Structure formats: C-alpha cells, structure tokens
Amino acid sequence: MLALRVEPGFTKCLAMELDSDSVSALGKRAAAFGDRALVLRGDCNLDLVGAMENHLxxxxxxxxxxxxxxxxxxxxxxxxxxxxxxxxxxxxxxxxxxxxxxxxxxxxxxxxxxxxxxxxxxxxxxxxxxxxxxxxxxxxxxxxxxxxxxxxxxxxxxxxxxxxxxxxxxxxxxxxxxxxxxxxxxxxxxxxxxxxxxxxxxxxxxxxxxxxxxxxxx
Ligand SMILES: C[S@@+](CC[C@H](N)C(=O)[O-])C[C@H]1O[C@@H](n2cnc3c(N)ncnc32)[C@H](O)[C@@H]1O
Incomplete structure (x- = not known):
C-alpha cells in the first residue's frame, strides 16, 4: 500500500504472497489503484520471476x-x-x-x-x-x-x-x-x-x- 501511494508513483506494483487470505485482503485494498496494482498468489521461489517477465x-x-x-x-x-x-x-x-x-x-x-x-x-x-x-x-x-x-x-x-x-x-x-x-x-x-x-x-x-x-x- 505504501508503494502504491508514494509519489512520484511507481508505474506498476506487483505483489506476490503465498497465503490466500492475505492475497485476497491486499487485492481488495489495492483494487482502487486499478491496473497499477497486481496482487498475485504464488510461491516467490517458483513463480515470482515468471510473473515479473509477464507483467513488468x-x-x-x-x-x-x-x-x-x-x-x-x-x-x-x-x-x-x-x-x-x-x-x-x-x-x-x-x-x-x-x-x-x-x-x-x-x-x-x-x-x-x-x-x-x-x-x-x-x-x-x-x-x-x-x-x-x-x-x-x-x-x-x-x-x-x-x-x-x-x-x-x-x-x-x-x-x-x-x-x-x-x-x-x-x-x-x-x-x-x-x-x-x-x-x-x-x-x-x-x-x-x-x-x-x-x-x-x-x-x-x-x-x-x-x-x-x-x-x-x-
Ligand atoms: C514478513 S511477512 C511479509 C509481510 C508484508 N511484506 C507486509 O509488510 O505486510 C512474510 C510473508 O511471506 C509469505 N510467504 C512465505 N513464504 C512465501 C513464499 N514462498 N512465497 C511468497 N510468499 C511467502 C507469508 O505468508 C507472509 O505473509
């Protein structure tokens, strides 16, 4: 949320988290930022770099x-x-x-x-x-x-x-x-x-x- 609100802003913020409840809570809070925020459930050791390749x-x-x-x-x-x-x-x-x-x-x-x-x-x-x-x-x-x-x-x-x-x-x-x-x-x-x-x-x-x-x- 800090990264999303800071100014000058990041063009895109990708957040990855393993725990589904945390993903859903953060997803709801970040929804107001539209497609600047991308909250993904994943294992950072398996999925993070692939997600970066796809979205950044x-x-x-x-x-x-x-x-x-x-x-x-x-x-x-x-x-x-x-x-x-x-x-x-x-x-x-x-x-x-x-x-x-x-x-x-x-x-x-x-x-x-x-x-x-x-x-x-x-x-x-x-x-x-x-x-x-x-x-x-x-x-x-x-x-x-x-x-x-x-x-x-x-x-x-x-x-x-x-x-x-x-x-x-x-x-x-x-x-x-x-x-x-x-x-x-x-x-x-x-x-x-x-x-x-x-x-x-x-x-x-x-x-x-x-x-x-x-x-x-x-
Ligand atoms: C110290 S907390 C991070 C909290 C978050 N940065 C914040 O400021 O609210 C560590 C988080 O890593 C998640 N986690 C643990 N193993 C993970 C993994 N392999 N991939 C992604 N997230 C993982 C845990 O579910 C936990 O929410």
Whole structure:
C-alpha cells in the first residue's frame, strides 16, 4: 500500500504472497489503484520471476522488496530477481532478513538438524554459516558478531557474485534491546539509490525502521 501511494508513483506494483487470505485482503485494498496494482498468489521461489517477465518491462527501473518471515527466500530467487532487468543496471533490492533464525537453527551444543542445513543452504549461496558457527562454539565471536559476519557474507555475495556496485546492510533490533533481530540489505547499481539508502539507514530509528511517511497510512 505504501508503494502504491508514494509519489512520484511507481508505474506498476506487483505483489506476490503465498497465503490466500492475505492475497485476497491486499487485492481488495489495492483494487482502487486499478491496473497499477497486481496482487498475485504464488510461491516467490517458483513463480515470482515468471510473473515479473509477464507483467513488468525488462528495461524500466525495477525495485524489489523481498520480505520473508524466516528462511523462505532462496538465494537462487534473489539472483534471478536481480538479473531480471536488462541493461547495465540490475533490479534494485531491499531485503529484510530475520537473521535471528540463525541462532535458532544453529544450536551450539547439539547437531544441526538436516532440514536446517538444507534450508540454510537454500538461503545462502555458500555454507559460510558453518565457519561462523564454529567461531561461536570456540567463543571467538558472540551471536551478534555471528549475525553481522553472516550479513557481511551476504553483502559480499551481492557485490561479487551478482556484481552490485552499492550494497548496504543495517541491523534492526526490538524495542528495549540492542540485539539485532532483522537485517535490512540494500543493493543497487545507481548512485542515487546509494545516497537515499545511506540517508535512510543512518537516520531511521533502529527499533522503528518503518518510515511513517505523512498521510500515507491514514
Ligand atoms: C514478513 S511477512 C511479509 C509481510 C508484508 N511484506 C507486509 O509488510 O505486510 C512474510 C510473508 O511471506 C509469505 N510467504 C512465505 N513464504 C512465501 C513464499 N514462498 N512465497 C511468497 N510468499 C511467502 C507469508 O505468508 C507472509 O505473509
């Protein structure tokens, strides 16, 4: 809804969500925006890039917000969304990763469950998490440093594997705590994107990252 209401406006907003009730609720709210809004039910790892191919021009600037709850967002999807755009600049990405899942999935005093290994290997392109877990087990780094190290790896993959020019990460914590729960990750090939997100990441309140743009949520 923020993307639909912001001005200057996006030409087209494509939203994809797995849960049918959420699709129907968002579809009703977005109906007033006519064919600028397209709300689709789908699995982002299977259906998103196909939907982009069908509904978005490949040569226009594209901004993708990827907002998983846990480990649903596969690296292959990030890679395919990034490469969707034709021309010198890739899709701009803003990813909100709930990095607290790393501690839950990687116990230090027990074996890591196979399903968690599989899930992490879908979210990240290399098993860097193994080395980070080992350093935590050896008390070389704290959990917070472990999450930071994982995000540094993610940023490095965006830069080196996908070739993004500007990549920024920003921890987000819960109110009353300094421990990070989420990390925002931004990637762009445009200097304006870097400038805007530098400002946002610098000035946003760490516990209240949503910019309440006046009038937008009335
Ligand atoms: C953190 S919420 C996103 C909320 C939304 N961005 C918002 O601001 O209201 C994550 C959403 O991802 C959906 N989801 C989970 N797995 C998905 C998948 N594979 N494809 C598409 N959506 C998925 C969940 O149903 C959930 O609504």
């Amino acid at each position: 021009p490949k040569t226009a600037p594209v901004f993708a917000l990827l907002d998983p709850e846990g480990t649903e967002l596969h690296w292959r999807t990030v890679e395919a969304v990034a490469r969707f755009r034709r021309g010198p600049r890739k899709t701009e990405l803003l990813i909100l990763l709930a990095t607290s899942f790393l501690d839950r999935m990687l116990p230090l005093n027990a074996e890591v469950e196979d399903r968690n290994v599989d899930a992490l290997n879908r979210v990240f392109p290399t098993p860097a998490w193994q080395g980070i877990r080992e350093r935590k087990r050896a008390h070389e780094i704290t959990s917070e440093q472990g999450r930071e190290a994982q995000m540094e790896s993610y940023a490095a993959w965006l830069r080196n594997e996908l070739g993004y020019e500007f990549v920024r990460t920003r921890p987000v914590s819960r109110s009353g705590s300094s421990a990070s729960v989420y990390h925002l990750i931004f990637a762009s090939d445009h200097e304006a994107g870097e400038r805007i997100m530098d400002y946002v990441f610098r000035t946003m309140h760490p516990n209240e990252p949503n910019l309440r743009l006046p009038g937008l949520l009335d």
